[in-house]
Amino acid sequence: MTMLIDAASWACLVAGSFFCVVGGIGLLRMPDFYTRIHAASVTETLGAGLLLLGLLLQAGPTLIAAKLVALGLLVFFASPTAAHALASAAMTRGLAPLLAPREDTPSKP
Amino acid sequence: MIHSVSMLVVLYLFWLLLSGNFGAFLLSAGAGCAAAVVLIARRMDVADHEGHPIHLGLRALLSYWPWLVKEIVKSGWDVSRRILDPRLPVSPTLASFKPSQKTDVGLVIHANSITLTPGTLSVQVAQDGILVHALTREGAAALAGSEMDRRVSRLEDSP
Amino acid sequence: MFAVATVALIVAVGLALVRSALGPSVFDRLLAANKIGTCAMLLLAVMSFRNGRPEFLDLALVYGMLNIIGTIAILKYFRHGDLGDPGDGDREPAQ
Incomplete structure (x- = not known):
């Protein structure tokens, strides 16, 4: 049983690390500011969620686990607020988004 | 109280x-x-139903959050595939649609859920329309009358 | 196994640092700073397990809150040009 939980927590940790790096790559590759927010939100949801889940499985039912849950709730509630504030401030200051052309071909940056 | x-x-x-x-x-x-x-x-004057919405606590916890987590995982995987694809197949689109929520709390939950899901991002939020920036054209087309809209409305209507 | 997470988070912070250096707009830099804050918070949590010192989790909580408040405060400054603005009017933002 302990082995099983250990294996699951390692899988979560590795997957979370992978999504954190993917978010970083997206932050560099995406063509404009608004699309970069989408890349960063991969880190903040999947990356942070899986990493915290992996740590939670390592911790077991203790006060540490409760702190990890509080950390997860903080990210869960606050990160969309920050992303929305960023986007709406950029829109208010007149930063024009890069939009794809209307026809049905995938756009290239 | x-x-x-x-x-x-x-x-x-x-x-x-x-x-x-x-x-x-x-x-x-x-x-x-x-x-x-x-x-x-x-x-x-911030300890009211808006700053502390306990009236939808347990129901949201049991029915809405698991569904939202499933959606986040699905669209997060989709966005990461697009990031790692060498051709970078994104088609950023701005779309505006009218949400069906009636209260401010429901509207905020809906807009926050849209932002929390990778691939869609609410830019401006008002009662008569949410302006959404989507990473792909399909994501923008799926917004109006979506399942998320229906679920948040049901959550908001619950006593 | 914590080493993998540590290295990945440091790489992610490095990538975000490159984006914050490249810009081009101030909002790109803010987004990168926000991501660095999130990664630093996760790094603190992972390090607390790696070194067996759970006190670091408290630091991670405080860091997460400071990250959010800092981002919102800087945004408010750039949007209204003033930190004390109540933000309830339909005024034109300061240019």
Whole structure:
């Protein structure tokens, strides 16, 4: 049983690390500011969620686990607020988004 | 009043979580601090159904959050595939649609869920329309009358 | 196994640092700073397990809150040109 939980927590940790790096790559590759927010939100949801889940499985039912849950709730509630504030401030200051052309071909940056 | 009591309980639990000590002095100090914060919040008039929406607590926890987590995982995987694809197949689109929620709390839950899901991002939020930036054209087309809209409305209607 | 997470988070912070250096707009830099804050918070949590010192989790909580408040405060400054603005009017933002 302990082995099983250990294996699951390692899988979560590795997957979370992978999504954190993917978010970083997206932050560099995406063509404009608004699309970069989408890349960063991969880190903040999947990356942070899986990493915290992996740590939670390592911790077991203790006060540490409760702190990890509080950390997860903080990210869960606050990160969309920050992303929305960023986007709406950029829109208010007149930063024009890069939009794809209307026809049905995938756009290239 | 019920909101003040639940706020007091939540603040006290937060104190216990951070301190981790259960001596008599720290327990009473925590109670004093929580009570002081609740008094200040009542003076500021923020301890109401909007700042502390307990009326949809348990139902949201049991039915809406698991569904939202599933959606986040699905679209997060989709966005990461697009990021790692060498051709970078994105087609950023701005779309505006009218949400069916009636209260401010429901509107905020809907807009926050849109932002939390990778691939869609709410830019401007108002009762008569949410302006959404989507990473792909398909994501923008799926917004109006979506399942998320229906689920948040059902959540908001629940007593 | 914590080493993998540590290295990945440091790489993610490095990538975000490159984006914050490249810009081009101030909002790109803010987004990168926000991501660095999130990664630093996760790094603190992972390090607390790696070194067996759970006190670091408290630091991670405080860091997460400071990250959010800092981002919102800087945004408010750039949007209204003033930190004390109540933000309830339909005024034109300061240019």
